Amino acid sequence: MAHIPDGVLSFPVLVGGGALAAGAVALGLKKIGDEDIPRTAILSAGFFALSLFALPVGPSSVHLLLGGLMGIVLGTAIFPAVCVALLLQAVMFGFGGLTTLGVNILNIALPGAIIGSLVAPLIYRATPARAALIAGVASALCVGLTGLMVAAALALSSADYMLSARVMIATYIPLMLIEGFVGGFCISFVKRVKPELLAGAA
Amino acid sequence: MSLLRATDTHEHFLARLDPRSRIISSLLAVLAAVAMTSLTGQIAMVVAALALAAIADVDWRAMLHRLAHVEGFMIVLLILLPLTMPGRALIALGPFALSDAGLMRAISIVLKVNAAVITTMALLATLEPVRLGRGLASLGLPARLMHLLLFLVRYQSLFREEGARLMEAMRARGFRPHANLRTFRAYGNFTGMLLVRSMERAERVEESMRCRGFSGKFPLRATRALSALDIAFTLLLALILTGIILLDRLA
Numbered sequence: 001m002a003h004i005p006d007g008v009l010s011f012p013v014l015v016g017g018g019a020l021a022a023g024a025v026a027l028g029l030k031k032i033g034d035e036d037i038p039r040t041a042i043l044s045a046g047f048f049a050l051s052l053f054a055l056p057v058g059p060s061s062v063h064l065l066l067g068g069l070m071g072i073v074l075g076t077a078i079f080p081a082v083c084v085a086l087l088l089q090a091v092m093f094g095f096g097g098l099t100t101l102g103v104n105i106l107n108i109a110l111p112g113a114i115i116g117s118l119v120a121p122l123i124y125r126a127t128p129a130r131a132a133l134i135a136g137v138a139s140a141l142c143v144g145l146t147g148l149m150v151a152a153a154l155a156l157s158s159a160d161y162m163l164s165a166r167v168m169i170a171t172y173i174p175l176m177l178i179e180g181f182v183g184g185f186c187i188s189f190v191k192r193v194k195p196e197l198l199a200g201a202a
Numbered sequence: 203m204s205l206l207r208a209t210d211t212h213e214h215f216l217a218r219l220d221p222r223s224r225i226i227s228s229l230l231a232v233l234a235a236v237a238m239t240s241l242t243g244q245i246a247m248v249v250a251a252l253a254l255a256a257i258a259d260v261d262w263r264a265m266l267h268r269l270a271h272v273e274g275f276m277i278v279l280l281i282l283l284p285l286t287m288p289g290r291a292l293i294a295l296g297p298f299a300l301s302d303a304g305l306m307r308a309i310s311i312v313l314k315v316n317a318a319v320i321t322t323m324a325l326l327a328t329l330e331p332v333r334l335g336r337g338l339a340s341l342g343l344p345a346r347l348m349h350l351l352l353f354l355v356r357y358q359s360l361f362r363e364e365g366a367r368l369m370e371a372m373r374a375r376g377f378r379p380h381a382n383l384r385t386f387r388a389y390g391n392f393t394g395m396l397l398v399r400s401m402e403r404a405e406r407v408e409e410s411m412r413c414r415g416f417s418g419k420f421p422l423r424a425t426r427a428l429s430a431l432d433i434a435f436t437l438l439l440a441l442i443l444t445g446i447i448l449l450d451r452l453a
Contacts, residue, residue: 002275003275004275005275005276005315005318005319006232006235006236006314006315006318006319006322007235007236007311007314007315007317007318008279008311008314008315011237014236025347026344029344029346029347032346033418034417034418034419035408035412035416035417035418037346037349037350037353037418038353038404038407038408038411038416039404039405039408040350041349041350041353041354041357041404042353042357042400042403042404042407043397043400043401043404044350044353044354045353045354045356045357045358045360045361045400046357046361046396046397046399046400046401046403047397047400048354048358048361049357049358049359049360049361049362049364049365049396049400050361050365050393050396050397052358052362053362053365053369055379055389056379057379057380057381057385058380058381064393069393069397073397080346080347080350081350083347084347084350084351084354085354087351088331088351088354088355088358090322091322091326091327091329091331091334092327092331093268094268094269094271094319094322094323094327097232097318097319097322098228098229098232098318098322099232099233099236099318150275154279160283160287160303160304160307161279161283162286163282163286163287164278164279164282164283164286167278167282167286168275168278168279168282171278178386181383181386181387181390182386182389182390182393183390183393184390185386185387185389185390185391185393185394186390186391186393186394186397187394188390188394189390189391189393189394189395189398190394190397190398193394193395193398194398194401194402196401197397197398197401
């Protein structure tokens with residue numbers, strides 16, 4: 001749902017998004033230590049694989065965006081991680097696009113980076129139950145912000161998209177709920193099984 | 203890895219092109235596709251993209267399958283634009299009216315998106331991800347980003363298989379997905395388990411890489427110079443694209 005294809009957005013939005021995303025990716029890369037590359041890369045591959053699973057929910061199925069969880073686990077490394085993941089998806093599966101890569105990176109990674117770095121220290125210190133609550137709210141919030149950013153990218157591109165953008169925001173509400181619950185239960189599980197996973201960004 | 207016919211393994215001339223030439227060519231073509239303003243230009247770009255796909259000898263069934271797999275995003279936009287954009291009403295059904303301007307916009311989006319996707323598939327989906335990574339690195343992208351890309355290519359299929367096994371085990375224990383809290387808890391545990399497994403795998407790989415003296419850099423293979431074929435292909439494509447852009451602006 002968050003993969004805007006080539007050919008929808010206007011040039012100023014594409015250029016602006018591309019420039020901001022390039023800066024964010026460079027910043028994220030700088031923060032990864034030389035020796036942390038394998039660890040960050042393999043964790044990113046885990047998140048990428050997770051995002052490709054279509055999870056059946058009722059009559060439909062969802063793909064998780066994972067912005068919140070990635071932000072909590074990877075910190076600012078979320079930018080390069082999402083960058084390579086979206087590039088591969090565009091090239092291998094035709095989802096998203098090449099010109100929209102920057103905008104799509106920001107839409108998914110920016111909420112995750114900001115909210116993730118804010119809550120990661122809290123989650124690291126909290127009990128599993130509290131950590132789950134924080135992570136759940138953070139995950140849902142990230143999905144909501146991604147929805148708002150997708151809508152904003154459309155609305156900024158052309159006034160004609162205005163109403164469509166508003167309706168699109170509504171489609172993110174069920175996704176927020178699902179990802180909130182899944183993210184919360186996920187962190188509760190990780191807290192009990194392997195809390196070191198949460199030490200990186202905290 | 204790719205759903206398309208593996209052009210790389212055949213004696214196809216695209217396979218002999220340098221990845222850099224293919225990356226630059228597809229970027230140019232996608233930019234041109236996005237820049238089209240008239241219906242004539244948009245149709246011409248779709249024709250050009252199909253021609254490229256024919257040259258690349260793609261598997262048409264796999265291609266159609268991918269094009270048909272439009273995302274929810276596009277569906278929402280394509281349904282809403284004709285209904286919400288102001289313009290002359292073509293058909294009115296009570297409060298809903300199909301506007302001509304909205305319909306035209308929807309058609310132009312379908313054409314542009316498809317031209318871009320077809321081009322990307324023709325030139326890049328047929329390229330081995332490893333060669334794509336090397337090509338991007340020699341075009342000046344940070345080596346570190348390319349290391350991430352190569353690890354992602356290597357480990358994503360492994361974790362997808364691992365995830366599929368976890369799912370199968372869940373089903374074997376009687377898990378049936380519904381829209382309820384129990385399902386979300388199961389998915390949360392599934393997500394957490396896959397992350398824990400990736401973390402454990404990462405630790406093992408990190409240790410073994412350190413044993414072999416990894417200090418953050420892989421030796422990068424020296425890139426060969428671009429051949430005449432590489433330059434000719436990209437230049438010819440750029441020429442054709444310029445022609446289409448002129449056609450678009452004059453139409």
